[in-house]
Amino acid sequence: MNTPSDEQLVAYLDDELDRDHRQQLDNAIAEDPLLSLRVQWLQRSNLPYKKAYDELAQQAPLDRLQARLDAIPAPERPGLSRRWFISGAAAALVAGGVLADRLFLGWHAAQSNNWRALVGDYMALYVPQTLDHLATDDATQRAQLREVDARLGLNLSPAALKLPAAEFKRAQMLEYDGVPIAQIVYLDAKHGPLALCVTRSNSGSQPLAHERRHEMNVVYWTEREHAWMLIGRNPADELERRAMLLRSHALQA
Template sequence: MTIDDTILLAYVDGELPPDERAHVESAIGKSDDVASRLSILRASQLPYAEAFSQQALPPVPETLRRNVDELIRQHLAGASAQGAVNAADAIDTATSGESSIPSGGNVHRLKPRASLPWLAVAFVAGVFSCGIAFRLLPQLTGGGAITTSSNDPGVSPWIAAAAGYQQLYTRDTVASLQPDMRATAATAADIRQYDNLALQIPDLRSQGLSFKRVQRLRFRGKPLVQIVYLPEHGGPVALCVLKEAKADAAPARDRVGGMDVVAWRRGQLGYALIGEHGGVDLEALGKRLYGGEVSTTIGRTDAHDDARSG
Protein backbone atom coordinates (compact mmCIF):
# COMPACT_ATOMS: atom_id res chain seq x y z
CA MET A 1 0.00 0.00 0.00
CA THR A 2 1.49 3.28 -1.15
CA ILE A 3 1.05 6.08 1.38
CA ASP A 4 0.31 9.12 -0.78
CA ASP A 5 -1.09 12.48 0.32
CA THR A 6 -4.64 11.41 -0.57
CA ILE A 7 -4.46 8.53 1.89
CA LEU A 8 -2.78 10.72 4.51
CA LEU A 9 -5.52 13.34 4.14
CA ALA A 10 -8.17 10.65 4.58
CA TYR A 11 -6.28 9.54 7.70
CA VAL A 12 -6.28 13.10 9.05
CA ASP A 13 -10.02 13.40 8.35
CA GLY A 14 -10.71 10.06 10.07
CA GLU A 15 -12.16 8.49 6.90
CA LEU A 16 -9.93 5.40 6.61
CA PRO A 17 -11.20 1.93 7.58
CA PRO A 18 -9.46 0.36 10.61
CA ASP A 19 -7.09 -1.85 8.60
CA GLU A 20 -5.85 0.98 6.37
CA ARG A 21 -5.58 3.30 9.36
CA ALA A 22 -3.38 0.76 11.16
CA HIS A 23 -1.19 0.47 8.05
CA VAL A 24 -0.79 4.25 7.86
CA GLU A 25 0.08 4.50 11.56
CA SER A 26 2.71 1.81 11.08
CA ALA A 27 4.20 3.74 8.15
CA ILE A 28 4.24 6.95 10.20
CA GLY A 29 6.30 5.23 12.87
CA LYS A 30 8.80 3.89 10.35
CA SER A 31 9.16 6.78 7.88
CA ASP A 32 10.24 10.32 8.73
CA ASP A 33 9.01 11.42 5.28
CA VAL A 34 5.49 10.14 5.92
CA ALA A 35 5.48 11.70 9.40
CA SER A 36 6.63 15.04 7.95
CA ARG A 37 3.96 15.03 5.24
CA LEU A 38 1.36 14.14 7.84
CA SER A 39 2.37 17.11 10.00
CA ILE A 40 1.95 19.44 7.02
CA LEU A 41 -1.52 18.09 6.30
CA ARG A 42 -2.50 18.35 9.97
CA ALA A 43 -1.34 21.99 10.03
CA SER A 44 -3.66 22.78 7.12
CA GLN A 45 -6.65 21.23 8.89
CA LEU A 46 -8.14 24.32 10.48
CA PRO A 47 -11.56 24.20 12.19
CA TYR A 48 -13.08 26.96 10.06
CA ALA A 49 -16.51 25.35 9.81
CA GLU A 50 -16.82 24.93 13.56
CA ALA A 51 -15.43 28.40 14.19
CA PHE A 52 -17.77 30.17 11.80
CA SER A 53 -20.74 28.15 13.02
CA GLN A 54 -20.36 30.02 16.32
CA GLN A 55 -20.57 33.42 14.61
CA ALA A 56 -23.88 35.27 14.46
CA LEU A 57 -23.84 36.69 10.93
CA PRO A 58 -25.92 39.83 10.25
CA PRO A 59 -28.88 39.66 7.84
CA VAL A 60 -28.54 40.81 4.24
CA PRO A 61 -29.08 44.60 4.19
CA GLU A 62 -32.32 45.75 2.60
CA THR A 63 -30.39 48.14 0.34
CA LEU A 64 -28.46 45.20 -1.08
CA ARG A 65 -31.70 43.35 -1.81
CA ARG A 66 -33.10 46.39 -3.62
CA ASN A 67 -29.93 46.81 -5.69
CA VAL A 68 -30.07 43.19 -6.82
CA ASP A 69 -33.76 43.51 -7.71
CA GLU A 70 -32.96 46.60 -9.76
CA LEU A 71 -30.21 44.78 -11.66
CA ILE A 72 -32.66 41.99 -12.50
CA ARG A 73 -35.35 44.44 -13.59
CA GLN A 74 -32.97 46.31 -15.89
CA HIS A 75 -31.77 43.08 -17.45
CA LEU A 76 -35.29 41.79 -18.10
CA ALA A 77 -36.25 45.10 -19.69
CA GLY A 78 -33.25 44.94 -22.00
CA ALA A 79 -33.83 41.27 -22.73
CA SER A 80 -37.30 41.88 -24.17
CA ALA A 81 -35.87 44.41 -26.63
CA GLN A 82 -33.06 42.04 -27.58
CA GLY A 83 -35.47 39.15 -28.11
CA ALA A 84 -36.50 40.23 -31.60
CA VAL A 85 -32.87 40.55 -32.69
CA ASN A 86 -32.05 37.11 -31.34
CA ALA A 87 -35.06 35.60 -33.13
CA ALA A 88 -33.93 37.14 -36.41
CA ASP A 89 -30.43 35.79 -35.91
CA ALA A 90 -31.86 32.34 -35.24
CA ILE A 91 -33.86 32.43 -38.47
CA ASP A 92 -30.80 33.50 -40.48
CA THR A 93 -28.73 30.72 -38.94
CA ALA A 94 -31.33 28.07 -39.70
CA THR A 95 -31.76 29.33 -43.28
CA SER A 96 -28.03 29.22 -43.99
CA GLY A 97 -27.83 25.65 -42.64
CA GLU A 98 -25.03 26.59 -40.26
CA SER A 99 -26.60 24.75 -37.36
CA SER A 100 -26.50 21.47 -39.30
CA ILE A 101 -22.77 21.65 -40.01
CA PRO A 102 -20.82 19.41 -37.61
CA SER A 103 -18.13 21.14 -35.60
CA GLY A 104 -15.69 18.23 -35.66
CA GLY A 105 -14.89 15.46 -33.27
CA ASN A 106 -12.89 17.63 -30.83
CA VAL A 107 -14.89 20.83 -31.13
CA HIS A 108 -18.08 21.37 -29.19
CA ARG A 109 -20.37 24.35 -29.07
CA LEU A 110 -20.30 26.15 -25.78
CA LYS A 111 -23.44 25.92 -23.74
CA PRO A 112 -25.08 29.24 -22.85
CA ARG A 113 -23.73 30.66 -19.64
CA ALA A 114 -25.88 31.46 -16.63
CA SER A 115 -28.28 34.32 -17.21
CA LEU A 116 -27.22 37.74 -16.04
CA PRO A 117 -29.75 38.07 -13.21
CA TRP A 118 -28.40 35.00 -11.46
CA LEU A 119 -24.84 36.10 -12.11
CA ALA A 120 -25.68 39.44 -10.56
CA VAL A 121 -27.21 37.81 -7.53
CA ALA A 122 -24.26 35.45 -7.13
CA PHE A 123 -21.73 38.25 -7.56
CA VAL A 124 -23.33 40.65 -5.13
CA ALA A 125 -24.03 37.93 -2.58
CA GLY A 126 -20.44 36.75 -2.95
CA VAL A 127 -19.10 40.22 -2.34
CA PHE A 128 -21.29 40.53 0.74
CA SER A 129 -20.21 37.13 2.08
CA CYS A 130 -16.54 37.87 1.44
CA GLY A 131 -16.93 41.14 3.28
CA ILE A 132 -18.16 39.27 6.32
CA ALA A 133 -15.44 36.64 6.04
CA PHE A 134 -12.65 39.17 5.75
CA ARG A 135 -14.11 41.09 8.67
CA LEU A 136 -13.98 37.95 10.79
CA LEU A 137 -10.79 36.38 9.42
CA PRO A 138 -7.57 38.37 9.95
CA GLN A 139 -5.05 38.79 7.13
CA LEU A 140 -2.33 36.45 8.40
CA THR A 141 -0.69 36.58 4.99
CA GLY A 142 -0.61 40.36 4.92
CA GLY A 143 -1.71 42.53 2.01
CA GLY A 144 -4.79 43.90 3.76
CA ALA A 145 -5.83 46.08 6.64
CA ILE A 146 -5.98 44.47 10.06
CA THR A 147 -9.56 44.75 11.26
CA THR A 148 -8.88 44.07 14.93
CA SER A 149 -8.54 46.94 17.34
CA SER A 150 -6.39 47.53 20.40
CA ASN A 151 -6.52 49.82 23.36
CA ASP A 152 -2.83 50.50 22.69
CA PRO A 153 -2.20 52.12 19.28
CA GLY A 154 1.39 50.87 19.46
CA VAL A 155 0.47 47.17 19.48
CA SER A 156 2.42 45.16 16.90
CA PRO A 157 0.39 44.40 13.74
CA TRP A 158 1.27 40.72 13.92
CA ILE A 159 -0.13 40.51 17.45
CA ALA A 160 -3.33 42.22 16.31
CA ALA A 161 -3.63 39.71 13.45
CA ALA A 162 -2.93 36.75 15.72
CA ALA A 163 -5.54 37.97 18.22
CA GLY A 164 -8.11 38.27 15.46
CA TYR A 165 -7.27 34.76 14.30
CA GLN A 166 -7.60 33.43 17.85
CA GLN A 167 -11.12 34.85 18.06
CA LEU A 168 -12.21 32.21 15.54
CA TYR A 169 -11.48 29.45 18.04
CA THR A 170 -13.95 28.28 20.67
CA ARG A 171 -13.58 25.67 23.36
CA ASP A 172 -15.64 23.18 21.35
CA THR A 173 -13.47 23.53 18.24
CA VAL A 174 -10.29 22.82 20.21
CA ALA A 175 -11.51 20.24 22.74
CA SER A 176 -11.90 17.59 20.05
CA LEU A 177 -8.28 17.90 18.90
CA GLN A 178 -6.09 14.99 19.95
CA PRO A 179 -2.39 15.94 19.80
CA ASP A 180 -0.13 13.60 17.84
CA MET A 181 3.26 13.96 19.53
CA ARG A 182 5.14 12.43 16.60
CA ALA A 183 3.53 14.87 14.15
CA THR A 184 4.13 17.68 16.63
CA ALA A 185 7.81 16.77 16.82
CA ALA A 186 8.01 16.82 13.02
CA THR A 187 6.34 20.23 12.91
CA ALA A 188 8.74 21.56 15.56
CA ALA A 189 11.65 20.27 13.47
CA ASP A 190 10.27 22.05 10.39
CA ILE A 191 9.97 25.25 12.40
CA ARG A 192 13.63 25.06 13.35
CA GLN A 193 14.87 23.96 9.93
CA TYR A 194 12.71 25.91 7.50
CA ASP A 195 11.43 28.85 9.56
CA ASN A 196 14.76 29.31 11.36
CA LEU A 197 13.05 29.77 14.72
CA ALA A 198 14.75 28.29 17.80
CA LEU A 199 11.37 27.43 19.24
CA GLN A 200 10.63 25.41 22.35
CA ILE A 201 7.08 24.29 23.03
CA PRO A 202 6.24 24.87 26.71
CA ASP A 203 4.61 22.17 28.80
CA LEU A 204 1.88 24.09 30.62
CA ARG A 205 0.11 21.19 32.32
CA SER A 206 1.31 22.45 35.69
CA GLN A 207 -0.53 25.68 34.89
CA GLY A 208 -3.74 23.80 34.06
CA LEU A 209 -3.38 24.05 30.27
CA SER A 210 -3.30 21.02 27.97
CA PHE A 211 -1.31 21.20 24.72
CA LYS A 212 -3.52 20.74 21.65
CA ARG A 213 -1.61 21.67 18.49
CA VAL A 214 1.18 23.71 16.94
CA GLN A 215 0.74 25.38 13.56
CA ARG A 216 3.06 27.09 11.10
CA LEU A 217 1.42 30.26 9.79
CA ARG A 218 2.77 33.33 8.01
CA PHE A 219 2.32 37.05 8.55
CA ARG A 220 3.47 39.35 5.75
CA GLY A 221 5.86 36.70 4.52
CA LYS A 222 7.35 35.97 7.95
CA PRO A 223 6.91 32.67 9.80
CA LEU A 224 4.38 32.89 12.62
CA VAL A 225 3.98 29.94 14.96
CA GLN A 226 0.77 29.33 16.90
CA ILE A 227 0.74 26.91 19.85
CA VAL A 228 -2.78 26.19 21.13
CA TYR A 229 -3.65 25.09 24.67
CA LEU A 230 -6.94 24.33 26.38
CA PRO A 231 -7.48 25.25 30.05
CA GLU A 232 -9.70 23.26 32.39
CA HIS A 233 -12.40 25.88 31.97
CA GLY A 234 -13.02 28.65 29.46
CA GLY A 235 -11.78 29.32 25.97
CA PRO A 236 -8.51 28.20 24.36
CA VAL A 237 -5.22 30.02 24.87
CA ALA A 238 -2.62 30.53 22.15
CA LEU A 239 1.09 31.24 22.45
CA CYS A 240 2.19 32.91 19.22
CA VAL A 241 5.82 33.42 18.22
CA LEU A 242 7.41 35.53 15.48
CA LYS A 243 11.00 36.59 14.88
CA GLU A 244 11.60 40.19 16.01
CA ALA A 245 15.09 41.67 15.78
CA LYS A 246 14.55 43.96 18.76
CA ALA A 247 15.79 44.23 22.31
CA ASP A 248 14.28 42.03 24.99
CA ALA A 249 11.14 43.42 26.62
CA ALA A 250 9.35 42.25 29.76
CA PRO A 251 5.75 40.98 29.55
CA ALA A 252 3.13 43.69 29.07
CA ARG A 253 -0.64 43.26 29.17
CA ASP A 254 -3.04 44.62 26.54
CA ARG A 255 -6.53 44.17 25.10
CA VAL A 256 -6.79 43.47 21.38
CA GLY A 257 -10.15 42.99 19.70
CA GLY A 258 -11.77 41.89 22.97
CA MET A 259 -8.99 39.39 23.70
CA ASP A 260 -6.53 39.54 26.58
CA VAL A 261 -2.93 39.67 25.33
CA VAL A 262 0.38 39.48 27.18
CA ALA A 263 3.39 40.12 24.93
CA TRP A 264 7.15 40.13 25.43
CA ARG A 265 10.42 39.69 23.55
CA ARG A 266 13.40 37.50 24.33
CA GLY A 267 16.29 36.24 22.21
CA GLN A 268 15.15 37.98 18.99
CA LEU A 269 11.74 36.35 19.24
CA GLY A 270 8.43 38.05 19.92
CA TYR A 271 5.88 36.20 22.04
CA ALA A 272 2.16 36.80 22.58
CA LEU A 273 -0.16 34.92 24.93
CA ILE A 274 -3.74 35.35 23.72
CA GLY A 275 -6.96 34.25 25.40
CA GLU A 276 -10.50 35.33 26.14
CA HIS A 277 -11.03 38.11 28.65
CA GLY A 278 -11.44 36.96 32.23
CA GLY A 279 -10.08 33.48 31.65
CA VAL A 280 -6.55 32.27 32.38
CA ASP A 281 -4.23 34.65 34.26
CA LEU A 282 -2.10 35.36 31.20
CA GLU A 283 0.01 37.98 32.96
CA ALA A 284 1.25 35.53 35.60
CA LEU A 285 1.78 32.85 32.98
CA GLY A 286 3.67 35.26 30.74
CA LYS A 287 6.04 36.18 33.55
CA ARG A 288 6.80 32.51 34.17
CA LEU A 289 7.48 31.89 30.50
CA TYR A 290 9.61 35.02 30.24
CA GLY A 291 11.63 33.94 33.26
CA GLY A 292 12.18 30.43 31.88
CA GLU A 293 10.30 28.83 34.78
CA VAL A 294 8.34 26.41 32.57
CA SER A 295 9.72 23.17 31.11
CA THR A 296 9.47 22.39 27.41
CA THR A 297 7.58 19.58 25.72
CA ILE A 298 9.30 19.60 22.34
CA GLY A 299 11.99 21.79 20.85
CA ARG A 300 15.23 20.47 22.33
CA THR A 301 17.16 17.29 21.64
CA ASP A 302 16.29 15.96 25.09
CA ALA A 303 12.62 16.90 24.88
CA HIS A 304 11.46 13.64 23.31
CA ASP A 305 11.90 11.92 26.66
CA ASP A 306 9.71 14.59 28.25
CA ALA A 307 7.03 14.01 25.62
CA ARG A 308 7.05 10.24 26.12
CA SER A 309 6.87 10.57 29.88
CA GLY A 310 3.78 12.78 29.54
Protein backbone atom coordinates in the same frame (compact mmCIF):
# COMPACT_ATOMS: atom_id res chain seq x y z
CA MET B 1 -5.36 15.62 0.50
CA ASN B 2 -2.15 17.08 1.98
CA THR B 3 -2.39 20.21 4.11
CA PRO B 4 -2.68 23.06 1.59
CA SER B 5 -0.16 25.89 1.61
CA ASP B 6 -1.10 29.54 2.06
CA GLU B 7 -0.42 30.07 -1.66
CA GLN B 8 -2.97 27.38 -2.55
CA LEU B 9 -5.55 28.89 -0.20
CA VAL B 10 -5.00 32.36 -1.67
CA ALA B 11 -5.50 30.90 -5.16
CA TYR B 12 -8.68 29.27 -3.84
CA LEU B 13 -9.94 32.60 -2.48
CA ASP B 14 -9.06 34.31 -5.78
CA ASP B 15 -10.95 31.62 -7.74
CA GLU B 16 -7.81 30.64 -9.66
CA LEU B 17 -8.03 26.84 -9.17
CA ASP B 18 -9.48 24.31 -11.57
CA ARG B 19 -12.82 22.80 -10.66
CA ASP B 20 -11.49 19.47 -9.31
CA HIS B 21 -8.87 21.12 -7.09
CA ARG B 22 -11.41 23.63 -5.83
CA GLN B 23 -13.85 20.83 -4.98
CA GLN B 24 -11.14 19.01 -3.01
CA LEU B 25 -10.47 22.16 -1.00
CA ASP B 26 -14.20 22.76 -0.47
CA ASN B 27 -14.47 19.29 1.07
CA ALA B 28 -11.33 19.69 3.16
CA ILE B 29 -12.47 23.07 4.52
CA ALA B 30 -15.87 21.64 5.43
CA GLU B 31 -14.25 18.77 7.35
CA ASP B 32 -11.36 20.61 9.04
CA PRO B 33 -12.23 23.52 11.38
CA LEU B 34 -8.61 24.67 11.58
CA LEU B 35 -8.33 24.79 7.80
CA SER B 36 -11.56 26.78 7.74
CA LEU B 37 -10.03 29.22 10.22
CA ARG B 38 -6.94 29.61 8.05
CA VAL B 39 -9.14 30.48 5.08
CA GLN B 40 -11.09 33.02 7.14
CA TRP B 41 -7.84 34.55 8.41
CA LEU B 42 -6.44 34.87 4.90
CA GLN B 43 -9.67 36.54 3.82
CA ARG B 44 -9.13 39.15 6.53
CA SER B 45 -5.68 39.98 5.15
CA ASN B 46 -7.13 41.71 2.10
CA LEU B 47 -6.10 45.35 2.28
CA PRO B 48 -8.08 48.27 0.78
CA TYR B 49 -5.56 49.09 -1.95
CA LYS B 50 -7.97 51.14 -4.07
CA LYS B 51 -9.12 53.13 -1.06
CA ALA B 52 -5.54 53.90 -0.10
CA TYR B 53 -4.70 55.18 -3.57
CA ASP B 54 -7.95 57.14 -3.77
CA GLU B 55 -7.11 58.89 -0.51
CA LEU B 56 -3.64 59.80 -1.81
CA ALA B 57 -5.09 61.10 -5.07
CA GLN B 58 -7.56 63.27 -3.17
CA GLN B 59 -4.69 64.81 -1.20
CA ALA B 60 -2.73 65.79 -4.34
CA PRO B 61 -2.88 69.62 -4.80
CA LEU B 62 -3.59 69.45 -8.55
CA ASP B 63 -5.78 72.58 -8.65
CA ARG B 64 -3.16 74.67 -6.87
CA LEU B 65 -0.41 73.41 -9.15
CA GLN B 66 -2.42 74.19 -12.27
CA ALA B 67 -3.27 77.70 -11.00
CA ARG B 68 0.41 78.42 -10.36
CA LEU B 69 1.35 77.19 -13.84
CA ASP B 70 -1.31 79.38 -15.46
CA ALA B 71 0.03 82.41 -13.59
CA ILE B 72 3.61 81.97 -14.83
CA PRO B 73 4.42 84.65 -17.48
CA ALA B 74 6.15 83.68 -20.68
CA PRO B 75 9.89 83.87 -19.92
CA GLU B 76 12.04 86.38 -21.70
CA ARG B 77 15.08 84.16 -22.05
CA PRO B 78 15.17 82.23 -25.35
CA GLY B 79 14.94 78.48 -25.18
CA LEU B 80 12.58 78.55 -22.21
CA SER B 81 8.83 78.49 -22.44
CA ARG B 82 5.82 77.74 -20.34
CA ARG B 83 5.94 74.27 -21.89
CA TRP B 84 9.33 73.83 -20.21
CA PHE B 85 7.78 74.69 -16.86
CA ILE B 86 4.86 72.35 -17.52
CA SER B 87 7.29 69.57 -18.41
CA GLY B 88 9.12 70.20 -15.16
CA ALA B 89 5.85 70.11 -13.25
CA ALA B 90 4.96 66.82 -14.96
CA ALA B 91 8.29 65.39 -13.84
CA ALA B 92 7.53 66.58 -10.32
CA LEU B 93 4.17 64.84 -10.45
CA VAL B 94 5.87 61.62 -11.55
CA ALA B 95 8.24 61.97 -8.61
CA GLY B 96 5.21 62.63 -6.44
CA GLY B 97 3.72 59.41 -7.73
CA VAL B 98 6.83 57.55 -6.61
CA LEU B 99 6.51 59.24 -3.24
CA ALA B 100 2.85 58.22 -3.07
CA ASP B 101 3.82 54.64 -3.81
CA ARG B 102 6.37 54.79 -1.00
CA LEU B 103 3.81 56.27 1.35
CA PHE B 104 1.40 53.52 0.44
CA LEU B 105 4.02 50.85 0.96
CA GLY B 106 4.76 52.33 4.35
CA TRP B 107 1.06 52.28 5.15
CA HIS B 108 0.88 48.68 3.98
CA ALA B 109 3.88 47.69 6.11
CA ALA B 110 2.40 49.39 9.17
CA GLN B 111 -0.73 47.30 8.73
CA SER B 112 0.97 43.95 8.12
CA ASN B 113 3.64 44.42 10.79
CA ASN B 114 1.05 44.68 13.53
CA TRP B 115 1.23 40.97 14.06
CA ARG B 116 -0.49 40.95 17.43
CA ALA B 117 -3.58 42.45 15.81
CA LEU B 118 -3.52 39.71 13.18
CA VAL B 119 -3.21 37.01 15.83
CA GLY B 120 -6.05 38.62 17.78
CA ASP B 121 -8.27 38.54 14.68
CA TYR B 122 -7.43 34.87 14.20
CA MET B 123 -7.95 33.87 17.83
CA ALA B 124 -11.33 35.63 17.93
CA LEU B 125 -12.60 32.87 15.63
CA TYR B 126 -11.69 30.05 18.01
CA VAL B 127 -14.15 28.15 20.19
CA PRO B 128 -13.38 25.06 22.31
CA GLN B 129 -14.92 22.81 19.66
CA THR B 130 -12.33 24.03 17.16
CA LEU B 131 -9.70 22.03 19.06
CA ASP B 132 -11.70 18.88 19.79
CA HIS B 133 -10.44 16.70 16.93
CA LEU B 134 -6.71 17.47 17.21
CA ALA B 135 -4.21 14.71 17.91
CA THR B 136 -2.34 15.42 21.15
CA ASP B 137 0.14 12.52 21.29
CA ASP B 138 3.77 13.34 22.03
CA ALA B 139 5.08 12.26 18.62
CA THR B 140 2.64 14.51 16.73
CA GLN B 141 3.42 17.51 18.93
CA ARG B 142 7.18 17.01 18.59
CA ALA B 143 6.85 16.87 14.81
CA GLN B 144 4.84 20.10 14.85
CA LEU B 145 7.41 21.82 17.06
CA ARG B 146 10.26 20.71 14.79
CA GLU B 147 8.63 22.69 11.98
CA VAL B 148 8.34 25.73 14.27
CA ASP B 149 11.97 25.36 15.34
CA ALA B 150 13.15 25.08 11.73
CA ARG B 151 11.24 28.18 10.59
CA LEU B 152 12.02 30.43 13.56
CA GLY B 153 15.32 29.14 14.97
CA LEU B 154 13.91 27.92 18.29
CA ASN B 155 14.32 24.82 20.43
CA LEU B 156 10.94 23.92 21.95
CA SER B 157 9.53 20.72 23.44
CA PRO B 158 6.05 19.69 24.64
CA ALA B 159 7.34 19.26 28.19
CA ALA B 160 8.76 22.80 28.30
CA LEU B 161 5.49 24.26 27.03
CA LYS B 162 3.21 22.73 29.64
CA LEU B 163 0.83 25.07 31.45
CA PRO B 164 -1.30 24.34 34.52
CA ALA B 165 -4.97 23.56 33.77
CA ALA B 166 -4.40 23.96 30.02
CA GLU B 167 -3.85 21.16 27.50
CA PHE B 168 -1.32 21.66 24.70
CA LYS B 169 -3.34 20.95 21.55
CA ARG B 170 -1.31 21.98 18.49
CA ALA B 171 1.66 23.92 17.13
CA GLN B 172 1.43 25.30 13.61
CA MET B 173 2.99 27.88 11.32
CA LEU B 174 0.97 30.78 9.94
CA GLU B 175 2.23 33.32 7.45
CA TYR B 176 1.26 36.89 6.62
CA ASP B 177 2.91 38.72 3.72
CA GLY B 178 5.86 36.36 3.94
CA VAL B 179 6.29 36.83 7.70
CA PRO B 180 6.18 33.48 9.57
CA ILE B 181 4.21 33.37 12.83
CA ALA B 182 4.13 30.28 15.03
CA GLN B 183 0.95 29.54 16.96
CA ILE B 184 0.95 27.11 19.88
CA VAL B 185 -2.63 26.46 20.94
CA TYR B 186 -3.91 25.27 24.31
CA LEU B 187 -7.37 24.48 25.62
CA ASP B 188 -7.81 26.00 29.06
CA ALA B 189 -10.20 23.98 31.20
CA LYS B 190 -12.05 27.10 32.37
CA HIS B 191 -11.45 29.89 29.85
CA GLY B 192 -11.28 28.08 26.51
CA PRO B 193 -8.69 28.48 23.71
CA LEU B 194 -5.36 30.03 24.65
CA ALA B 195 -2.42 30.66 22.31
CA LEU B 196 1.28 31.33 22.63
CA CYS B 197 2.51 32.98 19.42
CA VAL B 198 5.98 33.98 18.25
CA THR B 199 7.64 35.69 15.31
CA ARG B 200 11.10 37.05 14.61
CA SER B 201 12.05 40.47 15.98
CA ASN B 202 15.09 42.76 15.95
CA SER B 203 14.03 44.90 18.91
CA GLY B 204 16.03 43.05 21.56
CA SER B 205 14.67 41.93 24.94
CA GLN B 206 11.77 43.85 26.43
CA PRO B 207 9.70 43.23 29.59
CA LEU B 208 6.15 41.92 29.76
CA ALA B 209 3.41 44.31 28.69
CA HIS B 210 -0.39 44.05 28.54
CA GLU B 211 -3.16 44.89 26.11
CA ARG B 212 -6.65 43.70 25.15
CA ARG B 213 -7.88 42.53 21.76
CA HIS B 214 -11.34 41.24 20.87
CA GLU B 215 -12.26 41.02 24.58
CA MET B 216 -9.19 38.85 25.20
CA ASN B 217 -6.20 39.66 27.36
CA VAL B 218 -2.72 39.72 25.82
CA VAL B 219 0.68 39.55 27.49
CA TYR B 220 3.56 40.25 25.12
CA TRP B 221 7.33 40.62 25.31
CA THR B 222 10.49 40.18 23.25
CA GLU B 223 13.38 37.88 23.99
CA ARG B 224 16.57 38.42 21.99
CA GLU B 225 15.56 37.72 18.36
CA HIS B 226 11.90 36.84 18.90
CA ALA B 227 8.65 38.57 19.82
CA TRP B 228 6.16 36.58 21.89
CA MET B 229 2.56 36.95 22.95
CA LEU B 230 0.15 34.92 25.06
CA ILE B 231 -3.52 35.58 24.30
CA GLY B 232 -6.71 34.21 25.83
CA ARG B 233 -9.82 34.96 27.85
CA ASN B 234 -8.02 34.29 31.12
CA PRO B 235 -7.84 37.16 33.66
CA ALA B 236 -4.88 39.44 33.03
CA ASP B 237 -3.01 38.53 36.24
CA GLU B 238 -3.39 34.80 35.58
CA LEU B 239 -2.22 35.24 32.00
CA GLU B 240 0.84 37.15 33.19
CA ARG B 241 1.78 34.36 35.60
CA ARG B 242 1.58 31.86 32.75
CA ALA B 243 3.61 34.11 30.48
CA MET B 244 6.29 34.41 33.17
CA LEU B 245 6.32 30.62 33.52
CA LEU B 246 6.77 30.11 29.78
CA ARG B 247 9.41 32.80 29.55
CA SER B 248 11.49 31.46 32.39
CA HIS B 249 11.20 27.71 31.66
CA ALA B 250 10.47 27.15 27.98
CA LEU B 251 11.86 30.09 26.08
CA GLN B 252 15.38 30.28 27.44
CA ALA B 253 16.56 27.26 25.47
